[in-house]
Amino acid sequence: MIAENLKRIKGELPENVVLVAVSKTKPIEDLKIAFDTGQRIFGENKVQEMVSKSELLSKEIQWHFIGHLQRNKVKFLAPFVSLIHGVESIRLLKEINKQAAKNKRIIEVLLQFYIADEESKFGLTLEEAIAILASDDYKDLQNICVRGVMGMATYSSDQEKIRNEFKALHHIHKTLKNQFFSGEETFDVISMGMSGDFQLAIEEGSNMVRIGSTIFGSRN
Numbered sequence: 001m002i003a004e005n006l007k008r009i010k011g012e013l014p015e016n017v018v019l020v021a022v023s024k025t026k027p028i029e030d031l032k033i034a035f036d037t038g039q040r041i042f043g044e045n046k047v048q049e050m051v052s053k054s055e056l057l058s059k060e061i062q063w064h065f066i067g068h069l070q071r072n073k074v075k076f077l078a079p080f081v082s083l084i085h086g087v088e089s090i091r092l093l094k095e096i097n098k099q100a101a102k103n104k105r106i107i108e109v110l111l112q113f114y115i116a117d118e119e120s121k122f123g124l125t126l127e128e129a130i131a132i133l134a135s136d137d138y139k140d141l142q143n144i145c146v147r148g149v150m151g152m153a154t155y156s157s158d159q160e161k162i163r164n165e166f167k168a169l170h171h172i173h174k175t176l177k178n179q180f181f182s183g184e185e186t187f188d189v190i191s192m193g194m195s196g197d198f199q200l201a202i203e204e205g206s207n208m209v210r211i212g213s214t215i216f217g218s219r220n
């Protein structure tokens with residue numbers, strides 16, 4: 001089923017949209033099936049789980065961290081993480097920068113925005129992001145590259161509501177690009193859309209979707 005699900009979803013995605021296969025809680029065997037089907041980007045939301053899986057699987061895999069990252073755990077991811085989706089403070093950015101430097105790398109990150117109206121979700125407001133990007137602290141960070149924005153819509157059956165939240169994130173991306181990254185091609189990622197809402201997200205400008213249960217089946 002995993003191989004079939006993956007192929008079907010791949011077939012539905014426009015060429016410019018990157019698929020992150022969200023494999024959190026799923027066993028190594030499931031990831032191997034996805035890998036053998038051609039999938040190379042996997043998303044995890046627990047540091048320890050991502051580290052253990054990365055040690056057991058191909059070095060070709062690009063690991064995306066999509067969860068809430070605690071500063072004291074950045075060091076475990078820094079040697080190999082490919083993209084950190086959920087950054088929402090200058091303190092976390094500084095720690096990622098420090099650990100990236102120790103590993104002689106540049107780590108790519110996305111700024112996470114609060115677009116839903118659910119207390120369980122978190123992220124920056126546009127104003128907070130502007131304050132970070134305009135700060136001297138940020139300008140000193142040589143070992144990170146901010147590649148774009150990430151957000152999660154409200155868990156709801158109200159399509160218009162979800163659409164408006166995705167529109168808001170697209171607008172945030174555009175605003176920040178104009179203000180801080182104009183002429184820089186690296187600020188190009190809009191990570192939005194999950195199993196239940198990725199088609200809507202793509203219609204609203206997403207170019208990176210994070211899909212778990214539709215590929216691997218529901219989680220416990």
Ligand SMILES: *Cc1c(COP(=O)(O)O)cnc(C)c1O
Nearest residue numbers: 022066194195196210211212213
């Ligand atoms: C779990 C998770 C997903 C995938 O969710 P599905 O509904 O299973 O596709 C996407 N993004 C984040 C941040 C997640 O935590």
